[in-house]
Amino acid sequence: MNLFIFATVNHWLIKSEPFKYSWSQFEKDQSTFWDGVRNYQARNNLREMKIGDLCLFYHSNEGKEVVGVAEVIKEHYPDPTADDEQWLVVDVKPKMKLRNTVTLAQIKSDSRLSNIGLIRQGRLSVIKLSKEEFNIILSLSEN
DNA sequence: GCCAACGTTGGC
């Protein structure tokens, strides 16, 4: 009988325009609440996030590349920047900066990632990833 | 700056 309980770690990709909030600012802050989500699907993804979940940090618009990995350190609570209680944030902290960034072009050109939410639903700002997709992107950053 | 892909709003 196995008495160990293995937490299920989920994987995500979160987008930020570096002009608004960049990875380097994130590293300076050491943690932040992920605010400004005003889309139901993205909100639902935030609600699913658990402590210890890992998020790829993607720079949209400028850069268009994955730059680091963040870890969820506090589960969802109402977005302090919203007037409406229905919008949520989670707290995240930087876990690891990628040795090399992984560009959208690289992701698009990798056949193993052809079904990734980042491409399928380009406008969604909080995207669920499979463990495989997450690991493939990390491996691309090692090249 | 343009535009595709969505999401939201509001008239009916």
Place this chain on the structure above:
DNA sequence: GCCAACGTTGGC
């Protein structure tokens, strides 16, 4: 409940 009009995101 449908759909046209409009707004937003984000790649190009």
